[in-house]
Amino acid sequence: MKLKISITSLVVMLLGFNIYAQQALWGGQQIISPEINSDNSVTFRFNAPNADTVQITGDFLPTEKINTQWGVFDGPGKALLKKDANGIWSFTSQPLESDLYSYSFSVDGVTNTDPNNVYMIRDVASITDVFIVGGGKGDLYNVQDVPHGSVTRRWYDSPGNDIKRRITIYTPPGYEESKDKYPVLYLLHGMGGDEEAWIALGRTSQILDNLIAQGKAKPMIVVMPNGNVAQQAAPGESPKGLYKPNMQLPNTMDGTYESTFMDIVKFVESNYRVKADKPDRAIAGLSMGGYHSLHISRYYPDTFDYVGLFSAAIMPDAAMKSKVYENFDETLKAQIDNGYKLYWIGIGKTDFLYQNNTDYRAKLDSMGMKYTYVETEGGHVWTNWRIYLSEFVPLLFK
Incomplete structure (x- = not known):
């Protein structure tokens, strides 16, 4: 009887591990972000029901001056997202010119990539999500x-x-x-x-x-x-x-x-x-x-x-x-x-x-x-x- 229980437990454990190991095949949040709208504005969404503040920073926002040891740079601007009743935070940009853009989120001060956007690029030691607005130079x-x-x-x-x-x-x-x-x-x-x-x-x-x-x-x-x-x-x-x-x-x-x-x-x-x-x-x-x-x-x-x-x-x-x-x-x-x-x-x-x-x-x-x-x-x-x-x-x- 003990052997039977051990084998059964092992099978359950292996099945559980298999499900966990392969959850990426069908897992993830069912949220669209970024969503490029018909007027070329872009809507971003982030699921964080317990967060107090969610911000987005990206090169499509008005620039801010950043002081570094190498000089003063134009840095990406920031904007606040708003939370709905389901805990989904969102922000819609102004209509954007055709181009490739990068962005990331800040959730209660902690930088996050967009879990709904798999398209990311490394720049030195930073990872940012990217998207392309077509209809112009972005098509190139x-x-x-x-x-x-x-x-x-x-x-x-x-x-x-x-x-x-x-x-x-x-x-x-x-x-x-x-x-x-x-x-x-x-x-x-x-x-x-x-x-x-x-x-x-x-x-x-x-x-x-x-x-x-x-x-x-x-x-x-x-x-x-x-x-x-x-x-x-x-x-x-x-x-x-x-x-x-x-x-x-x-x-x-x-x-x-x-x-x-x-x-x-x-x-x-x-x-x-x-x-x-x-x-x-x-x-x-x-x-x-x-x-x-x-x-x-x-x-x-x-x-x-x-x-x-x-x-x-x-x-x-x-x-x-x-x-x-x-x-x-x-x-x-x-x-x-x-x-x-x-x-x-x-x-x-x-x-x-x-x-x-x-x-x-x-x-x-x-x-x-x-x-x-x-x-x-x-x-x-x-x-x-x-x-x-x-x-x-x-x-x-x-």
Whole structure:
């Protein structure tokens, strides 16, 4: 009898475990959030019947100034949700322009993601939910019914850093079947980012797929390296394991990445069918990546015909000593003399780097260096950087 009871108990216990283990297959709250309404307003909902206060913060709300050790940034605004009789809190935004937006909740002061939205993106050490409002530029960030390129993560030897490093590479639709050679855009992330930033936050593959399908951009390979030479790869993607990401990394903007950048170019040109000459190479980046693009293109002044500076940091800290930053005016003059097809600068009107970019443009004007300048609303945000990529790419390799 005891054996029978033990077996029965074991079966019940195993069945219970099986139900618990698989509850994600049909579990979850039956709440729609976010819900995009017919007028492009968006309704958010959160089930918290015992909460006293629920707030939402997102880049679709009026911005707030945030002071950090790196300066003053435009941060996402906040709004209060209202609770109904069932304990469901809700908030409806104003009608929104077509774009990709991010948000999170704060429940009694504790940050929460939206349990009803599985679409999330990591930015440095923060996870936010995202949604896309279509009918405009947001359509460029959506997966459309067009031919698609491939995105791969590769490991390459970096002799300059004496390690193997991870890199993300987009190849255009038809690359695998073709024997053609393609031009290359090297696309660099900002501080705290890594080789996942542009493909996830920047929607690079969707933008390229859609622009190529529309005939607005030439098929190209896009190389998205990790710009932190202290890392082998993005957090969680290296032997270092699953650790909390941070922005305080060694060798940041000290010349090491610039001086070893040709390790990346050599890997790409040895492993992909590319046109390995100056008219078929472009380099661009945001913030720290714009800084790297500026100095890499100047340090190797006869290597890139297309340069894009998106909300770029400009000059190194005075304490930084590297041969990369020496003879700045002379190497910039060599870049001018060697010729180039496009030098593109984009910045938001309220970006904390706006004055730095204004001063840099004054230097270029004094040297007679031609450039294309684009000024947008807003500050140091991904909303602008996706726009810049969408506008920069169609100008390449003409």
